[in-house]
Amino acid sequence: MTSGRQLAYDHLKDTVLSDPAMQGQFVNEQSLADDIGVSRTPIREALLLLAAEELVQLVPKRGAYIAPVAGRQIRELFELRGMMECYSARRTLELDTVPVPEMRGELDRQRALRADDDARSFIDLDHRFHSALVRAVGNDMLTKSYDGLRARQVRAGIVALFSAENRRKAVLDEHDAILDALAGGDAAAAQAAITAHLDATRHVLLAG
Structure with a gap:
């Protein structure tokens, strides 16, 4: 069975990050959790993985930011x-x-x-x-x-x-x-x- 973290990671990487409308936006963790059907914990774990890959930026007190491609x-x-x-x-x-x-x-x-x-x-x-x-x-x-x-x-x-x-x-x-x-x-x-x-x-x- 696919873990909640893996589901969140795959969805973020394959769908959210490639959405032009999300460039320059912060990820709404709760909305994303609702869409996937998981708690916010797997979302945060997935975002940590993506930050390690430099695909998102974690901003203190703001969350995960999807920077436009520089x-x-x-x-x-x-x-x-x-x-x-x-x-x-x-x-x-x-x-x-x-x-x-x-x-x-x-x-x-x-x-x-x-x-x-x-x-x-x-x-x-x-x-x-x-x-x-x-x-x-x-x-x-x-x-x-x-x-x-x-x-x-x-x-x-x-x-x-x-x-x-x-x-x-x-x-x-x-x-x-x-x-x-x-x-x-x-x-x-x-x-x-x-x-x-x-x-x-x-x-x-x-x-x-």
């Missing part, structure tokens, strides 16, 4: 993603383990979403598209390190969708370019496409 955090996140994903592109081509069918499936599901579908579904598929490539390297430490960025990646991706008109279509086009290069066995083109995709999102976030 410029330095954005730059560091996308620099780290670029290193991991570009390496994964080159390495999977060397190993002949590029997960083209899996990535194409995630991209097709992204494309099938209606324009009015929630941004969270779109960005969840975005993460799955990229993580499939990293996972295909077969390096467990790399995969775990990349998965550790998931909450920040999802949060940044959702904010970017709300910050730029037609960002959804641009993301689909950029994913197409990455997949075409990988399917064609062109490591340099794949790395260039990944870099262009990440740079585009980073620029949207820094400008917004």
Whole structure:
């Protein structure tokens, strides 16, 4: 059975932190406890874990604060993603383990979403598209390190969708370019496409 702390942690990390409306807001512990169906103690325990991950800030006498994603955090996140994903592109081509069918499936599901579908579904598929490539390297430490960025990646991706008109279509086009290069066995083109995709999102976030 999943503990109350784990339920609270998962809900906070996967839902509350990725809600653009919560950026710059304090967490209402009682409201959150009511939504999940637990007491406030598991909520506080989960917030301590998230504070240790630097995903929330604990302010004395005020509670847990969800700070807007800052410029330095954005730059560091996308620099780290670029290193991991570009390496994964080159390495999977060397190993002949590029997960083209899996990535194409995630991209097709992204494309099938209606324009009015929630941004969270779109960005969840975005993460799955990229993580499939990293996972295909077969390096467990790399995969775990990349998965550790998931909450920040999802949060940044959702904010970017709300910050730029037609960002959804641009993301689909950029994913197409990455997949075409990988399917064609062109490591340099794949790395260039990944870099262009990440740079585009980073620029949207820094400008917004």
